[in-house]
Amino acid sequence: MDTPVIEARGLVKTFGPTAALDGFDLTVPAGRVAGFLGPNGSGKSTAIRVLLGLLRADAGTARVLGLDAWADAVQIHRRTAYVPGDTSLWPGLTGGEIIDLLTGIRGGRRRRRRRDELIERFELDPTKKARSYSKGNRQKVALVAALSAQAELYVLDEPTSGLDPLMEAVFTDEVRRLSDEGSTVLLSSHILAEVEKLCDTVTIIRAGRDVESGTLAQLRHLTRSAVTATTTGDPARLAAVEGLHHLVHDDGRLAFDVDDARIPEVLRVLADLGVQNLTVAPPSLEELFLRHYGDRSAEQGCGHDAGRGAGHGAEASR
Amino acid sequence: MRTAEPWTATGRLFRLNLRLDRVRILVWVLALAGTVYGTVLALQETFPDGEARQARAALLDNPSAVMMTGPAFGADDYTLGAMTANELSLSVLVAAAVMSILLASRHVRAEEESGRLEVVRALPVGRFAPAAAALGAVAAADAAVGAGIAAGLLAGGLGGADAVAWGLATALTGLVFGAVAAVTAQLTEHSRAASGMAMAVLGAAFLVRGVGDVIEPSGSWLSWLSPIAWAQQTRLYVDLRWWPLALSAALAAVLLASAVVLAQRRDLGAGLRQARPGRASAGPSLLSTTGVARRLLRGTFAGWTAGLVLFGLAFGSLADSLEGSIADLPSLGDWLAVDLGALTESFAAATLSYLALGVVAFAVSGVLRLRGEEEDGRAGLVLTAGVSRVRWMLGWLAVVGVEAVLALVLAGAALGAGVTATTGDARWTGELTLAALAYLPAVLAVAGLAAALVGLVPRAAGLSWAVVAYAVFVAWFGQLLDLPGWARNLSPVQLTPLVPAEGWAAAPLVGLTAAGLSLVAAAAAGFGRRDLIG
Numbered sequence: 001m002d003t004p005v006i007e008a009r010g011l012v013k014t015f016g017p018t019a020a021l022d023g024f025d026l027t028v029p030a031g032r033v034a035g036f037l038g039p040n041g042s043g044k045s046t047a048i049r050v051l052l053g054l055l056r057a058d059a060g061t062a063r064v065l066g067l068d069a070w071a072d073a074v075q076i077h078r079r080t081a082y083v084p085g086d087t088s089l090w091p092g093l094t095g096g097e098i099i100d101l102l103t104g105i106r107g108g109r110r111r112r113r114r115r116d117e118l119i120e121r122f123e124l125d126p127t128k129k130a131r132s133y134s135k136g137n138r139q140k141v142a143l144v145a146a147l148s149a150q151a152e153l154y155v156l157d158e159p160t161s162g163l164d165p166l167m168e169a170v171f172t173d174e175v176r177r178l179s180d181e182g183s184t185v186l187l188s189s190h191i192l193a194e195v196e197k198l199c200d201t202v203t204i205i206r207a208g209r210d211v212e213s214g215t216l217a218q219l220r221h222l223t224r225s226a227v228t229a230t231t232t233g234d235p236a237r238l239a240a241v242e243g244l245h246h247l248v249h250d251d252g253r254l255a256f257d258v259d260d261a262r263i264p265e266v267l268r269v270l271a272d273l274g275v276q277n278l279t280v281a282p283p284s285l286e287e288l289f290l291r292h293y294g295d296r297s298a299e300q301g302c303g304h305d306a307g308r309g310a311g312h313g314a315e316a317s318r
Numbered sequence: 319m320r321t322a323e324p325w326t327a328t329g330r331l332f333r334l335n336l337r338l339d340r341v342r343i344l345v346w347v348l349a350l351a352g353t354v355y356g357t358v359l360a361l362q363e364t365f366p367d368g369e370a371r372q373a374r375a376a377l378l379d380n381p382s383a384v385m386m387t388g389p390a391f392g393a394d395d396y397t398l399g400a401m402t403a404n405e406l407s408l409s410v411l412v413a414a415a416v417m418s419i420l421l422a423s424r425h426v427r428a429e430e431e432s433g434r435l436e437v438v439r440a441l442p443v444g445r446f447a448p449a450a451a452a453l454g455a456v457a458a459a460d461a462a463v464g465a466g467i468a469a470g471l472l473a474g475g476l477g478g479a480d481a482v483a484w485g486l487a488t489a490l491t492g493l494v495f496g497a498v499a500a501v502t503a504q505l506t507e508h509s510r511a512a513s514g515m516a517m518a519v520l521g522a523a524f525l526v527r528g529v530g531d532v533i534e535p536s537g538s539w540l541s542w543l544s545p546i547a548w549a550q551q552t553r554l555y556v557d558l559r560w561w562p563l564a565l566s567a568a569l570a571a572v573l574l575a576s577a578v579v580l581a582q583r584r585d586l587g588a589g590l591r592q593a594r595p596g597r598a599s600a601g602p603s604l605l606s607t608t609g610v611a612r613r614l615l616r617g618t619f620a621g622w623t624a625g626l627v628l629f630g631l632a633f634g635s636l637a638d639s640l641e642g643s644i645a646d647l648p649s650l651g652d653w654l655a656v657d658l659g660a661l662t663e664s665f666a667a668a669t670l671s672y673l674a675l676g677v678v679a680f681a682v683s684g685v686l687r688l689r690g691e692e693e694d695g696r697a698g699l700v701l702t703a704g705v706s707r708v709r710w711m712l713g714w715l716a717v718v719g720v721e722a723v724l725a726l727v728l729a730g731a732a733l734g735a736g737v738t739a740t741t742g743d744a745r746w747t748g749e750l751t752l753a754a755l756a757y758l759p760a761v762l763a764v765a766g767l768a769a770a771l772v773g774l775v776p777r778a779a780g781l782s783w784a785v786v787a788y789a790v791f792v793a794w795f796g797q798l799l800d801l802p803g804w805a806r807n808l809s810p811v812q813l814t815p816l817v818p819a820e821g822w823a824a825a826p827l828v829g830l831t832a833a834g835l836s837l838v839a840a841a842a843a844g845f846g847r848r849d850l851i852g
Contacts, residue, residue, distance in 0.1 A: 015588070052440050053321075054586045074323040074442050082440035088433035090338060105330050105441045142437065155440075 003066050005030050005153055005184040006051060011060035013046055013208075020046040021057070022208035028186055028201070033179050035199030036188040037289065043208040044188045045085055048157050051186075052082060065152060078106070081146035085157040085188075087138045089130035095141045096126030102145040115148040121170050136162035147174055154178055154185045160194060172197060192289055204289065224257040226281045227266065233273035241265055326444035331451030335425055336458060343459045346417045350410060350488075351466030353791075357406050358474030360799040362398060371396040378404070379535065381636035382665050385528035386672070386794065389547070390535045392556035399476050399555025403484065409794055411549050412524065414463050414488045418456050418496030419516040425452030426500050426577075427509035430587060439586065449500070449581060453574060456496040457489075464489030480555045483563075487549035490566035494545045495520055497573035504580035507588060514621050521625050525632050532636055545569060607705055611717040614691075615684050619721045622680040626673055626729040633669045634736015634746075637662050660819070666737055666750055667819035673729040674757035674811050675790055677722055681765035682782045684718035689772045689779045698850055711845045715769055715838060722761050730754025753817040759830035760810035764789070766837030773841030776851050 006028035013021040020043045028034040038044045049055040050062055053073030062069035064076045089098050099115060119126055122140045130138065139162040146154060156175075160168050175198050178185055189195050195202060196216070203213035212219060224245065235249050243259035244266065258266050263280065270278065336343070365371045375396040378387065388408050392400035426449060429435045435448055468485030471477065499516035506512050523544040530541025541547040548562040603609055640661050688711065691697040701707060734750030737743075768782035789809040796806045806812045810830055815823040 015585070049436075049586070054436060054439050056585070071321050073321060074326045074444055077440060077442040080440075082437075084433065084436055084440070086433060087437065089437075090434065092338065101334065102437065102441060105327055105438070105443060107442065 002030055003063075004028055005032075006034075006064055006186060008047070008051065008062045009060055011047065011050055011062060012058045013043075013050060013055060014058055019208055021050065021060075024060070024205065024208060025210050026051075026203055026213070028184060030184055031179070031182050032200045033175065033185040033187065033198050035195035035202040036186055036205065037190065037192070037195055037202055038188075038205035039190055042205050044205055045157055046208075047205065048082075048155055048186070048188060052077070052080070052155065078108070079152045080155060081106075081149040081151040081153075082155045083139075083142045083146045083157060083159045085159075085161065087142040089133070089138055089141060091131035092129060094127055094129055095124055095133065095137070098130060098141055099126065099145045099148070103149060106149055108150065111148050111150065115144065118144040118148050118174070121174070122167060134162070136164065136167070139163060140167070143171065143174075147178070152183060154183060156185065156187045158188055158190070160189070160191065168194070224259050224287075225263065225283055226257055227255070227279070229254045229270055229278045230276045231270065231273040232276065235273065237273070238266070238269055241269060321445050324444040324446045325450065326442060326447060328444065328447040328450045328454070331438065331443065331447055332454045332458075335451055335455035339421065339455060339459070342421070343462060346413075346459065347462045347466040350413055350463055351470040354406065354410065354467050354470030355474050357795065357799065358398070358402055358471065358476055361402055361405070362474075364798070364800045365398075365401065368396070371398070371401055374401065380665065381532045381639050382633075382668050384532050384535065385633065385636070388550040389531045389537045389541065391553045393535075397555060399480060402471075402474075402476060403480075403550075403554035403556070405795075405798055407484070407487075407550055407554065408524075408527075408546065410467060410484075410488055411491045411546050412520070414460060414492035415495035415520050415546075416517075417463065418460055418492040419499040419513050419520065421456045421459055422452065422496040422499035423503055423509045423513035423516065425455055427503040427506075427512045431507065431509050433587075436586065446578060449578065453496065453500055453577075457493055460489040460492035460496065463492060476555070480558050483552050483558055483560060484554050487552055487554075487563055487566070490563055490570065491545055491549045493570045494566050494573065495523075497570045497577065500577035501573055501580065504577055504584065511617065514617070518621065518625065521629070525629065529632060529636070532639055607709055607713040608717050610700065611714040614687060615717060615721060618680065618683060618687070619725070622676060623725045623728055626676045626725060627732040629676070630669075630673055630729045630732030630734075631736040633672075634666070634733040634738075634750075635740050637665060637737045638740035640665055662737065662741065662746075664816070664819040666733060666746070667753070667816040669733055670730060670750065670753055670757070671793060671811055671814070671816060673733060673754070674726065674760060674814070675786075675793055677725045677729065677757065678761050678764050678789060678811060679786050680725055681718055681722045681761050682768045682786050684721065685715065685765050685768040685772060686779055686782060688714050688769075689776060692772075692776065692850055701850070707846045708842045711769070711773065711842055712838075715765070715841075718765060719762070722765065723755070723758060726754040726757055726761070727751055749818055756817045756822060756827065757811065757814050759827045759834060760814045762834030763810040763830045763837070766834035766841070769841035770837040770844070773844035774848070776848070 004027045006026055008024060008026040011021045011024040012019065022043075024043065024047055026036075026047065036044055036047075046055065050057050051064055051069055053069045053071075053076065056070050065079055067076050069076065089095075093101070096119075099119075103110065103115070122144060124137060124140045124144060128137075130141070133141070139159065143159060146156070154175075160171055163171060172194075175185055175187065185198075187195065187198060199216070201213065201215050202219060203210050205211070224243075230253050232252065235247070235254055238244060238254070238256070239247060241258075241262060243262035245257045247256040248254070260283075365374060375390075375393045377383065378390055378393065384390070386408065388404050390404060392404075429438075429448070429452070438448060464485035464487075466485075467488050468481045471481035471484060495516060498519050499513060502515035502519075503509070503512040505515070523546050527541050527544035527546040527550070530538045530544065530547065533540060537547060537551055542551075545566055548565045551559075551562040553559055604613055688697070691700075697710070701710060730753060731747060731751040733754075734747035737746040737750065764782070764785055767785060768779065771779045771782055789811045792801065792806050792809040792812050795801070796809075796812065813826045813830060815821065815826065
């Protein structure tokens with residue numbers, strides 16, 4: 001395998017007393033769509049800014065496209081396109097002018113048709129002044145400018161935070177297209193479904209550290225699936241299976257979680273019990289997420305905004 | 319660690335800055351060139367011959383005049399050129415400095431504060447390119463202003479090397495203060511604070527030059543500490559010398575280099591001064607309709623008041639050199655029955671009217687912040703939280719009003735304390751503190767106009783600054799250019815009687831108060847009815 005497109009080792013970045021990054025590692029191989037998941041304030045944007053050479057790490061190394069993120073920033077930026085999480089534009093310029101301005105500074109071949117196609121797909125009015133744009137429209141300007149560039153690496157920091165579901169679908173499409181063209185994408189998000197839908201690999205960041213990373217399959221392996229079934233037999237035998245948790249039995253209806261490694265065994269037992277119907281739901285990223293943040297909310301004695309929702313996931317927290 | 323290609327894309331960003339500022343720069347250049355041209359013509363008409371000019375020169379030797387003009391070169395042969403340079407150079411230099419400070423903090427800090435710099439820096443753009451392009455734009459604006467001034471002088475018939483020197487001096491002085499703003503922009507995270515600090519440096523340079531020249535009319539050692547003095551020490555149209563401008567160029571270079579070095583020592587978006595953590599919950603003083611206004615205006619109020627108090631003290635302590643200036647001019651004493659008390663009184667009254675201009679400017683900026691809150695969508699947050707529009711606006715205006723009264727009183731007291739300290743006469747402090755309140759109706763009228771614009775034609779609210787600029791213009795040039803009475807009286811500050819030298823005339827004060835109150839009422843009515851406009 002060639003050198004990874006992004007390779008960060010032991011990044012530390014402190015702002016006064018707070019450590020935004022605290023020994024952060026990230027590896028993104030070429031041609032992958034890498035998800036970068038974490039709640040607000042976990043260090044996602046700081047990590048991205050270090051990778052783009054906008055901030056200088058206090059310790060650790062960051063290499064992007066084989067180059068040093070700080071020293072070779074300009075060269076890296078020629079081959080990288082970036083969409084920031086909160087886009088601020090020049091209020092007196094129109095959306096179209098800003099797109100051309102940003103692609104003009106980038107230089108290289110102009111892809112006029114691609115630009116117009118993207119403007120149309122995102123339903124952006126390029127003749128309006130930026131001061132009159134909503135958050136979503138500002139986001140679209142940044143997206144069109146970034147996506148119309150031909151880059152090897154696309155860094156997207158919560159790019160859909162202002163988009164409606166229709167536009168999100170367009171966005172998903174466009175990212176798939178980048179991936180098909182062989183580009184590498186780093187997509188930060190706190191929206192789990194988005195990462196689940198698009199990404200080959202996921203890195204979860206918490207309090208400035210990467211707490212887990214791997215392909216979705218690898219991560220899922222570490223977790224449990226939720227099983228519901230209706231049986232006629234006595235479920236007592238199930239309780240003996242190792243790796244089975246939270247068994248609830250109510251008049252023939254069963255619900256439990258099981259370590260993915262134990263699923264074959266569970267299926268055999270269920271078959272013997274005379275199962276009438278069965279669902280095995282793979283763990284959602286939400287569960288992965290809650291496993292890493294659940295304990296933090298317990299420490300703080302309060303819930304936080306990211307990833308709270310589906311009830312069954314909450315039980316997975318330790 | 320060194321970075322590769324630190325200057326990439328400087329040219330493109332430079333052009334972008336000029337594109338964003340083309341109207342702004344054009345307005346400054348035309349306004350300054352027009353002022354210079356118009357002033358030369360007006361002086362020619364008002365002082366048609368050497369005798370008239372010489373009579374004017376004789377009046378210049380008092381501290382108030384020296385503070386507001388420049389070192390008195392060529393006073394014994396007061397040619398039109400010498401007169402123009404002496405009367406006009408200070409205001410032109412200050413205007414160029416203000417323009418440069420505003421442009422520099424806009425491009426260096428506001429771009430960063432808003433997050434636009436992040437978008438730009440993520441493109442193939444060298445590390446020094448945004449700052450270099452920003453300062454390049456400031457330098458280009460200064461060069462344009464300098465050229466405009468030289469052109470204005472030439473058109474007025476005052477061409478030659480002196481016109482070029484004046485233009486160059488203005489451009490370099492502007493650049494010095496633009497560079498000051500580039501340095502202060504590294505210290506703090508907020509562009510407002512950055513330009514405030516740079517303005518404070520400009521105020522100090524103004525005071526130091528003035529006091530230095532009062533000590534010695536052609537400039538004392540103290541004057542030479544001020545960049546403004548360097549431009550004036552070129553002895554325009556008297557005995558031109560270029561070398562003081564080398565000081566300006568050198569200081570600008572040093573400041574620009576320090577800004578670059580400092581910028582390397584901080585993170586994108588941060589200031590060198592670490593932001594301290596604030597309170598986790600709102601204190602009781604914030605939790606009222608007026609609490610937000612008080613909190614948001616805190617820095618502006620403190621800055622203006624501190625500046626005005628310093629100016630008041632400095633001007634006031636010049637009162638004793640009045641005696642000296644009369645001793646130097648025995649003929650003046652023969653001419654007029656000069657009584658030192660009356661002279662001090664008229665000096666103090668004139669100074670008070672200058673200080674009042676500062677309070678007017680503070681009040682207008684305070685009122686216009688209301689518009690800023692609306693534009694940035696924060697007013698909407700407050701208004702949808704259950705405060706009525708009229709209450710929100712009147713509460714805000716009340717805070718500005720109370721702070722303006724405080725600023726007036728403190729400025730008057732500082733001036734009085736300065737005069738008392740040098741003359742030993744304690745009555746001045748009380749008298750001038752009270753006299754300062756005479757300007758309250760004028761402040762109310764101008765602030766009321768700003769409020770009415772915010773309430774009725776919000777997009778034109780910025781025009782309030784034109785009223786302030788006009789009031790400053792009248793105070794500075796009204797008498798010199800012999801403007802007609804009605805034109806001078808368009809400035810509410812000018813309408814106010816010059817207390818304590820003149821009596822408290824009731825009519826203008828009552829009229830201004832009535833006008834101010836009706837404007838505020840119109841403002842509230844308009845704001846209650848119109849759309850919120852972002």
